[in-house]
Amino acid sequence: NMALRELASLEKYLGLKKPNKYSTQGDKKVPVLQNNNAPPLVGLVTIACHLVKEAKRPELLGDGAEGRAVVQQWLEYRVTKLDSHIEDTKSILKDLNLYMQDKVYLAGNQLTLADVLMYYGIHSIILDLAVQEKEQYVNVARWFDHIQHHPGVRHHLPPVVVLRNRLYTSRHH
Amino acid sequence: MELFVSEGNPHCLKVLAALEVTGVQCGVQFLNHEGKVVPFLPRPAVPTLFLPSGQHLFSSNTICRYLFELNGPESSDQCNQWLEWEATILQPALLRALHLAVLQGKGSEVPKVLQGPLNVLDQSLAKGSMAYLTGEAVSVADVVLWGALHPVLSVSSLELTKAWFDRVAAVRGCQSAAQKVLQGKGLEAMKSYMQKQPAPQSRDTQPCNS
Numbered sequence: 024n025m026a027l028r029e030l031a032s033l034e035k036y037l038g039l040k041k042p043n044k045y046s047t048q049g050d051k052k053v054p055v056l057q058n059n060n061a062p063p064l065v066g067l068v069t070i071a072c073h074l075v076k077e078a079k080r081p082e083l084l085g086d087g088a089e090g091r092a093v094v095q096q097w098l099e100y101r102v103t104k105l106d107s108h109i110e111d112t113k114s115i116l117k118d119l120n121l122y123m124q125d126k127v128y129l130a131g132n133q134l135t136l137a138d139v140l141m142y143y144g145i146h147s148i149i150l151d152l153a154v155q156e157k158e159q160y161v162n163v164a165r166w167f168d169h170i171q172h173h174p175g176v177r178h179h180l181p182p183v184v185v186l187r188n189r190l191y192t193s194r195h196h
Numbered sequence: 197m198e199l200f201v202s203e204g205n206p207h208c209l210k211v212l213a214a215l216e217v218t219g220v221q222c223g224v225q226f227l228n229h230e231g232k233v234v235p236f237l238p239r240p241a242v243p244t245l246f247l248p249s250g251q252h253l254f255s256s257n258t259i260c261r262y263l264f265e266l267n268g269p270e271s272s273d274q275c276n277q278w279l280e281w282e283a284t285i286l287q288p289a290l291l292r293a294l295h296l297a298v299l300q301g302k303g304s305e306v307p308k309v310l311q312g313p314l315n316v317l318d319q320s321l322a323k324g325s326m327a328y329l330t331g332e333a334v335s336v337a338d339v340v341l342w343g344a345l346h347p348v349l350s351v352s353s354l355e356l357t358k359a360w361f362d363r364v365a366a367v368r369g370c371q372s373a374a375q376k377v378l379q380g381k382g383l384e385a386m387k388s389y390m391q392k393q394p395a396p397q398s399r400d401t402q403p404c405n406s
Contacts, residue, residue, distance in 0.1 A: 049285075051284075051285070053284075053285075064273055064277060065277055065280075065281065066276075066277055066280035066281060067280075068276070069273060069276045069277040069280050072273075072276055073273050073276075088262060088265045088266055089247060089249060089262070091262075091270070092251075092258055092259075092262040093251055093253070095258045095261060095262075096253055096254065096255060096258040099257060099258055099280075099283055100255065102280065102283065102284050103283050103284060107288065114239075117238065118236060118237055118238075121235075121236040121237075121238075122236040124236075
């Protein structure tokens with residue numbers, strides 16, 4: 024299950040020592056976090072935000088009400104648009120490419136949970152892109168490359184070569 | 197701060213209700229469905245909240261959560277869970293139900309399509325003995341779910357859900373938000389909005405029995 028692997032990687036990234044117990048529920052295999060002394064928590068974003076609070080890393084959820092809203096916005100985009108397959112892949116890449124034009128991270132000026140979960144969710148799409156498409160969505164490619172090289176984020180996913188120039192420019196010029 | 201909404205769009209009902217319930221000061225502009233508000237989204241995205249910093253919030257649940265957090269505490273795990281459930285489980289079923297009822301005149305099939313999600317809601321309300329979904333006070337989860345279900349709940353027969361629904365409806369501001377978006381015309385008010393939505397995919401057309 025993809026969501027459970029993501030949560031395991033997130034736990035490692037957050038440095039949580041005690042692994043949590045998970046199961047899934049329903050046709051859509053929604054992740055469930057089993058809590059010893061509280062009711063179980065259901066849903067990828069809900070559980071991920073809970074883990075971030077458990078790890079005492081509030082900066083990963085954004086700064087202030089507005090910063091938190093922008094992080095939540097992209098977390099919601101991840102589980103509704105990216106995961107539902109209602110929108111086609113191209114329109115998602117177009118949205119993100121235009122949005123990322125003048126940005127380094129999805130929300131604010133530092134890495135947040137929105138970057139981490141979007142990176143996990145979009146990995147298979149980027150992996151399948153042809154070279155020309157990676158050039159077409161260059162802002163997404165640049166962001167993706169930045170996040171996959173962020174210390175401790177990548178974990179369960181193979182690295183993807185997204186920026187050709189990075190590898191060849193020095194040789195040709 | 198400026199909120200862009202349109203008539204007949206059920207997501208606008210949620211954000212207008214959240215705005216009235218929280219009492220946050222904010223300008224409201226009604227647009228037609230083609231209104232393009234968010235510069236980086238090629239499709240119309242209504243509702244959208246335009247923040248003074250220049251940021252756009254373009255999804256209804258995020259807008260509702262932000263409005264509640266402006267005057268109150270951060271959204272709890274329980275609230276987060278209901279908002280995620282609403283966006284990922286309830287909304288796809290609602291889209292199918294509204295498509296049937298508003299565009300195909302098959303309102304009688306709505307209960308079957310919504311049975312699964314409404315059972316989840318009903319069981320949760322039965323388990324807790326609280327007045328609202330997450331406690332004794334109305335929360336962002338109540339307003340979002342009430343707004344989402346308002347157009348179709350007249351066809352539901354689940355009693356606990358109905359009691360909760362009526363309790364939220366009685367919260368000051370909820371009814372006037374519904375009036376602004378649906379204009380007292382019920383499902384008919386959503387026709388032009390629904391005509392512009394993508395048809396639900398075939399793999400999603402089976403009733404949800406989870």
